[in-house]
Amino acid sequence: MGLDILFKIAGVGILISVIHTALKQAGKEDMAQLCTLAGFAIVLLWVVQLLGQLFTTVQGVFKLF
């Protein structure tokens, strides 16, 4: 199953926090915020796809629709 997506999300999270700190040190505060937003959007995309898969599966199993 999609175990790799978990570690992808963790990797993006750690990378974004490092980049955020680095950009803040370099004095580019706005770039840091934009970069965090971009990382957040990417991770949100993966998580929403995963949730969509979960909800369709649950509907299939429990005949919820």
Added chain:
Amino acid sequence: MEIVQIVGLGFIVTLLILIIRTQKPEFAVQLSLALATIIFLLVLGKINLVIGLIRDLADKANVSQMYLNTILKIIGIAYITEFGAQVCRDAGEGAVAGKIEFAGKVLVMVLAIPIIALVLETIVKLLP
């Protein structure tokens, strides 16, 4: 043996969440949401087997499908409500979790009404 995999995965990702939570709490919430989803998808096959068995037993006991479907729907709604409320509570939003649980209770009640009506009718018929 899957339980060992699941517990191991849970530990690893929990540690990752702890690392990320200090810097970026929003990523930590998304990671825990993804972990909860994946663990459920892993276990889903087993749930399917159990439901299939219950359905066979119901057919043998010629219990009408309506009851079983309602029960399965209620279980599904209860599970999703619990899933959403727990994730919201982890993220620190107790009020939102409370609202989700309230909505879940209302939906389950709405589903249970036909069966309650049926039970009452049967009781009334029994009375002399």
